[in-house]
Amino acid sequence: MDRLRVGLVGAGPWARAVHAPGLAAHSGTELAAVWTRRPEVAAGLAEEYGARSYPDLEVLFDAVDAVAFAVPPQVQGRFALFAAAAGKHLICEKPLADTVEDARAVVEAVERTGVHSTMVLTLRHAPAVRDWLAEMPPEPAGPDTVASARWISGSLLGGPYCTSSWRAEQGALSDLGPHVIDLLDAAVGPVVDVPWARHDQPDLWRFGLLHSGGAQSSVTLSTRVPVDPSEIEFTVLGGAGRHRLAGRGADAATCYAAMLDELVAAVGGSGPPPALDAARGLRLQELVAAVRAAVDGAQPV
Structure with a gap:
């Protein structure tokens, strides 16, 4: 198979730092096209990587062959439907869409057209994280196991993403929550319930998860605590053993390349469909919505 021709939709900080260089550097992909709502910005990024900018998304x-999205969830959810209908494979950010209903529509479009999809869940593609997950027992952990996750960041207080309107509006739960819930789900078993949740300032989310085998986990998230670098830690204790993971496990470029390895293999027929696909993105969005619902239904203590 020739290299997968990928069109990049978006040209913000994450697109420039991860998507564009990652697509250009990978041996199985070509950054062929760029579109943004500002044609001059698209043209500048395209020129940097020898790609072509397009003022019309349908022409792109x-x-x-595939479309990578680096746009707010409400935009991604709408454009991903068009891309799938056009038979293009999808590289999607989290959240998959603005609402669970819109995310479900993307999944239905992917299933209907038979295209491949992958979510940019960079944490899961880090070699150290994969090694950590490989230590876990194959069966879901039982009620004698507890897990915890902590991701405390100051990313909305300064830096390249502090002006992101959707992150500011939706907070750490939508930005960091999918990564954390995904990893805990993979480590100790599928999440089946959100028993409790709290949301305090500064954008501090705390919630509990119940897993299919009876294990319980607790999560603390914030993107508005003045700390640099971020504090990231996952711990599993009890019947499943003692396992601790600190940090992201690898830089975003390494993780993105591993994600592309899976997508390219799937499209070329030499590997299975990506496990972290749009359906996975939908499930994570459902669980994030369940956390919000638990906060809304919480009684003062």
Whole structure:
């Protein structure tokens, strides 16, 4: 198979730092096209990587095999439907869409058209994280196991993402929550319930998860605590053993390349469909919504 021609939708800080260089550097992909709502910005990024900018998104779809999205969830959810309908494979950010209903529509479009999809859940593609998950027992952990996750960041207080309107509006739960819930789900078993949740200032989310085998986990998240670098830690204790993971496990470029390895293999027929696909993105969005619902229904203590 020739290299997968990918069109990049978006040209913000994450697109420039991760998507564009990652697609250009990977041996199985080509950054072929760029679109943003500002044509001059798209043209500048495209020129940097020898790609072509397109003022018309539908014309871009005609020129590529896959589309990578680096746009707010409400935009991604809408454009991903068009891309899937055009038969293009999808590289999607989290959250998959603005609402659970819109995310479900993306999954239905992917299933209907038979395209491949992958979520940019960078944490899961880090070699150290994969090694950590490989230490876990194969069966879901039982009620004699507890797990915890802590991701405390100051990313909305300064830096390249502090002006992101959707992150500011939706907070750490939508930004960091999918990564954390995904990893705990993979480590100790599928999440089946959100027994409790609290949301305090500064954008501090605390919630509990119940897993299919009876294990319980607790999560603390914030993107508005003045700390640099971020504090990231996952711990599993009890019948499943003692396992601790600190940090992201690898830089975003390494994780993105591993994600592309899976997608390219799937499209070329030499590997299975990506496990962290749009359906996975939908499930994580459902669980994030369940956390919000638990906060809304919480009684003062």
